[in-house]
Every structure is written in structure tokens, then in C-alpha cells.
Amino acid sequence: MRLSSILVHFFLAATTQAHAGAGPLVRSVEPISGTFQQLIDHKNPKLGTFSQRFWYSTEYYAGPGSPIVLRAPPESESSGDISNFTLIGKLAEILGGAAIVLEHRYWGGSSPYQNLTIANLQHLNLDNAIQDLTYFANNVKLPFDSKGSTRPTEAPWILAGCSYSGALTAWTYALAPGTFWAYYCSSAVVQAISDFSQYFEPIKKAMPQNCTTDMQSAIRYIDGVLSTGSQEDKHALKSKFGLEALTYDDDFAKALVTALQRWQGTMFFKSKTRDPQNMLYEMCDYIENVFPNKPSVMPGAEGVGLEMALDGFARWSKNEVLKSCSVSPYWKGQNTTACFEKHNKTNPMFTDISVGNAGDRQWQWLLCNEPFQWWQVSGPSETTGLISKFLTVEYQKMQCDFYFPSDGEYTNGLAAGRTAEQVNKKTGGWDMGETRRLMWVDGEYDPWISASVSAPGRPGGPLKSTDQAPVWVIPKAAHCNDMMVVNADVNADMARILGEVLAKMKTWVDEFYVEKGKTRP
Numbered sequence: 001m002r003l004s005s006i007l008v009h010f011f012l013a014a015t016t017q018a019h020a021g022a023g024p025l026v027r028s029v030e031p032i033s034g035t036f037q038q039l040i041d042h043k044n045p046k047l048g049t050f051s052q053r054f055w056y057s058t059e060y061y062a063g064p065g066s067p068i069v070l071r072a073p074p075e076s077e078s079s080g081d082i083s084n085f086t087l088i089g090k091l092a093e094i095l096g097g098a099a100i101v102l103e104h105r106y107w108g109g110s111s112p113y114q115n116l117t118i119a120n121l122q123h124l125n126l127d128n129a130i131q132d133l134t135y136f137a138n139n140v141k142l143p144f145d146s147k148g149s150t151r152p153t154e155a156p157w158i159l160a161g162c163s164y165s166g167a168l169t170a171w172t173y174a175l176a177p178g179t180f181w182a183y184y185c186s187s188a189v190v191q192a193i194s195d196f197s198q199y200f201e202p203i204k205k206a207m208p209q210n211c212t213t214d215m216q217s218a219i220r221y222i223d224g225v226l227s228t229g230s231q232e233d234k235h236a237l238k239s240k241f242g243l244e245a246l247t248y249d250d251d252f253a254k255a256l257v258t259a260l261q262r263w264q265g266t267m268f269f270k271s272k273t274r275d276p277q278n279m280l281y282e283m284c285d286y287i288e289n290v291f292p293n294k295p296s297v298m299p300g301a302e303g304v305g306l307e308m309a310l311d312g313f314a315r316w317s318k319n320e321v322l323k324s325c326s327v328s329p330y331w332k333g334q335n336t337t338a339c340f341e342k343h344n345k346t347n348p349m350f351t352d353i354s355v356g357n358a359g360d361r362q363w364q365w366l367l368c369n370e371p372f373q374w375w376q377v378s379g380p381s382e383t384t385g386l387i388s389k390f391l392t393v394e395y396q397k398m399q400c401d402f403y404f405p406s407d408g409e410y411t412n413g414l415a416a417g418r419t420a421e422q423v424n425k426k427t428g429g430w431d432m433g434e435t436r437r438l439m440w441v442d443g444e445y446d447p448w449i450s451a452s453v454s455a456p457g458r459p460g461g462p463l464k465s466t467d468q469a470p471v472w473v474i475p476k477a478a479h480c481n482d483m484m485v486v487n488a489d490v491n492a493d494m495a496r497i498l499g500e501v502l503a504k505m506k507t508w509v510d511e512f513y514v515e516k517g518k519t520r521p
Contacts, residue, residue, distance in 0.1 A: 031055040031080030042131035050112035053103040055080030062521040064149035067097030072161030077108030118410040134179040156512035162186035162480035183438040189451040191429040192420035195379035198450035204384040206445040209301040211284035214309035216385035242318035250395040253388035259283035264479040268487040286316035368400035369413035443477030
């Protein structure tokens with residue numbers, strides 16, 4: 001365990017007490033896998049069930065009636081990583097509980113169908129994702145509990161998640177309350193947004209000023225060529241970046257935001273020494289002409305000027321962006337721009353309907369069909385100057401029709417006229433009203449913060465913290481930093497907030513036993 005010693009001592013007595021006198025237990029240190037028969041459609045149980053995978057650990061479980069920490073599933077294939085290096089495992093350790101990871105329907109080994117046609121995707125929706133959580137909690141027979149002592153009526157269940165799964169946690173509170181005792185929502189994107197150009201604002205704040213200045217100059221120049229230049233001018237520009245195969249200007253614009261969109265994965269424990277895998281910092285070094293193994297002087301806030309910045313930007317594109325396609329299973333090892341060619345309807349990203357597809361088909365369905373959208377584009381509200389005006393909402397919506405063309409009976413939600421505003425009306429979006437035992441944690445430099453309750457543009461301002469709905473914003477943190485406890489080892493603010501989060505959750509869990517008149521295990 002690498003959590004700071006202050007936090008360890010703070011919780012040592014409580015953890016020891018929770019484990020004392022519990023009797024002999026068979027504890028699982030390594031996560032154990034299982035399957036649960038989940039309803040294909042909660043509104044139509046007659047359709048039957050499918051096997052939904054889950055993993056659990058009883059390493060810190062104090063015995064019957066102890067808390068259950070359930071991670072709301074993210075939009076990906078899951079694994080059983082629930083050690084105390086993760087927030088889920090740390091909560092289980094502090095609370096003396098068991099930790100469970102549930103895999104999202106339609107991903108990994110938890111899909112009711114192997115071919116993800118539009119017809120088969122109809123049951124991948126927000127309502128079913130929420131009901132999966134409550135149905136699982138109320139009906140699962142956990143191997144370490146033979147007497148039903150882990151049912152939500154007998155033990156406090158804590159639901160936790162980050163990003164989409166953080167929003168799923170909050171939406172479960174809003175739309176299916178009563179099963180879970182407490183909720184942990186990290187970087188929770190509760191507000192569906194179509195033109196999500198605000199995504200880039202925290203990235204601009206995190207960037208070195210010289211890089212920002214020079215990239216803005218480069219983007220202005222690029223947009224000028226794309227807007228008024230001849231076909232020869234455009235081809236020459238794209239060739240300079242190694243992207244001459246991208247005949248569509250919006251495809252070219254999309255390729256240029258690759259590094260900006262990688263910023264969200266930045267972690268304190270990596271970025272402390274400027275993680276060489278951090279593509280944003282790498283791109284900035286290229287733009288500022290600070291190359292590996294080459295003596296150079298770091299320019300000031302004014303940058304290096306357009307000519308040198310454009311040369312560096314282009315060099316980065318040739319050396320790094322072109323690698324993006326070669327790591328995809330569709331073009332492994334190939335020198336191609338095919339992964340950026342979004343006007344090609346026959347692109348395997350659009351046509352691969354397998355569960356294990358590499359085109360993110362399931363997530364695209366939720367974006368296009370619910371529709372959450374969250375298109376990271378340049379729109380009327382774009383103010384950073386870091387992205388081309390050719391990257392538009394229309395470009396993103398076009399891809400929905402390529403992924404999910406109408407088959408005569410079914411189509412995608414956007415094509416049917418659904419809107420992000422309808423999603424927010426249903427869930428509450430930024431405003432869920434008065435909540436109890438629901439905590440929010442966001443990152444100051446998280447590109448997704450404008451879709452969270454800490455959004456600067458939220459009506460009335462960012463949500464104010466209360467005892468029953470505490471809000472923390474981690475200074476300079478990116479996306480979901482709190483879900484990796486190791487970040488607290490290298491960042492004092494992260495360590496402080498983690499301590500406060502764990503203390504608050506322990507208080508809420510203790511209240512369960514008081515209200516139920518039960519002795520805490």
C-alpha cells in the first residue's frame with residue numbers, strides 16, 4: 001500500500017476494529033470471477049436473461065452484514081482490478097467490506113448478443129444500465145454469503161464510479177433510488193451536451209503558455225489555408241503533416257486534436273516527472289522545437305512564432321499521429337491514415353459489429369442513441385483557439401449514420417429526433433435537486449468538468465458542497481484521478497481530499513447500522 005502514512009494511521013484503528021471478532025473467514029486476496037443472470041430487458045422480463053460477469057474480493061470483508069462496495073461499470077470490457085490501489089478497493093479496506101466490479105452489458109463477456117446489429121442494440125440503453133445495478137444488488141447470490149446477509153436491506157451497499165459510470169451512479173440515485181445506501185460520483189458527466197467545445201478549456205489551462213500561444217497561431221494559419229487556399233495549398237499543408245491521404249478537411253482537423261484528447265488520462269503519479277507517454281506534453285515540446293536528445297532553450301510565454309511552431313507541429317504529426325492507426329487491430333503495423341477517414345462508410349470501425357470490435361461501437365451507440373453526444377468539437381462557444389473550426393457537430397452526427405444506418409425498422413436516436421435536452425430532462429442533468437449521502441469529486445483540469453456538477457457554466461454556478469452532498473474539486477487534477485489511490489502518494493491535495501472522502505463515507509456507513517438498529521460487524 002502506497003497511501004500516505006497520515007491516512008493509514010488515521011484509519012488504522014477503525015479498520016482494525018472492523019476486522020476484530022468477526023470469526024474465521026475465507027478471504028479472497030485475488031479477485032474471484034462469477035456470472036449473474038441479468039435480464040435482457042427490465043421492462044420485458046419474458047425476453048430472458050444473459051450472463052453478466054462480475055468480480056469480487058473479500059480481502060477486507062469483516063463478516064456477515066458488512067458493507068458491499070460496487071463499482072458501477074464503465075463503458076468498456078472490465079477486469080477484476082479491485083486492490084486497495086484503486087478507490088473501490090480502498091473503500092472496501094477502510095469500511096471492512098467486500099468489493100465488487102460488475103461488467104457493463106454488451107461489453108466483454110457480458111453481451112446478450114454476439115452480433116451488434118441495430119436491432120440487437122435496442123436493449124443497450126440508460127434505463128437497462130441503471131436497472132442492471134439495482135437488480136444485481138437485490139438478487140445476486142454471492143458465494144461468500146450463504147445466509148442473505150449481504151442484501152441491501154441487511155448491509156449497506158455503496159455504489160461508486162467515475163466518468164460515465166460516475167454519471168450512472170448519480171442517475172441511479174435519481175431514477176432508481178432506495179437500493180444503495182451511499183453514492184460516490186467521480187468526474188461524473190451528468191449533463192448531456194451536443195456541442196461540447198468546453199471540453200478543451202481545462203486543457204488550455206493545463207498547457208504551458210508558450211505552447212498555447214504557438215498552437216493558436218498554427219490553428220489560425222491552418223484554418224486560413226483550409227478556408228481560402230487552393231487545392232494545391234491544402235494538399236501541401238496536409239503533406240507537411242504527413243496526412244495528405246485525408247482528402248476531407250474535417251478528417252484532417254480531427255487528427256490534429258489527438259494529443260489534446262489524450263490529456264484526460266493524465267495522472268499525478270505519472271505527470272510528476274513529465275510522463276514520456278503524455279502526448280500533450282510531447283506535442284508541446286515539438287511545437288516549441290524542444291526535441292529529445294537535442295540541446296535547446298525553452299522559449300518564454302511568447303513562444304517560438306508561427307513558422308517554427310508549424311514546423312514542430314507538423315514534425316510531431318508525422319512522428320506520432322501516424323502511429324495511431326498502426327496500433328489498431330484493423331491496421332496493425334500499417335503506415336496509414338485509415339483510422340481518421342471517417343467519410344468512408346466501409347471503414348471497419350463502422351462495419352465491425354462484433355462484441356470485441358475496435359471501433360467503440362457500443363459507446364457510439366449510447367452517444368448516438370440516448371443521445372448523450374458530448375461531441376468534442378469547435379462550435380459557437382469554442383474559445384480556446386486550439387481546435388480547427390472544421391471539426392463540427394455535423395461531422396460527428398454524420399458518423400452516427402455510418403455506424404447505425406436505418407434498416408427500415410430501426411435507426412439511431414439522433415436520426416429519430418432525440419436530443420441531449422431530453423436526456424437532461426429525464427435525469428436532472430446538472431440539477432438533481434436535494435440529495436442524501438451522495439458525494440461528488442471532480443478535477444480542476446478535467447476536460448469533462450463542464451459536464452459535471454462543478455461546471456463553470458452550470459446555472460447558478462458550480463454545485464455548492466453540503467453535508468449530505470459534499471463536493472470536492474482536486475486542484476490541477478485531470479479525469480478520474482481519485483480512482484487511483486497511488487495519486488495521493490505524490491500530491492498533497494489529492495491525499496487530503498482522499499482522507500476526507502474516506503472519513504465521510506465511513507460516517508455514512510456507520511449511520512446505516514444506527515438507523516437499522518444493527519451491530520456493526
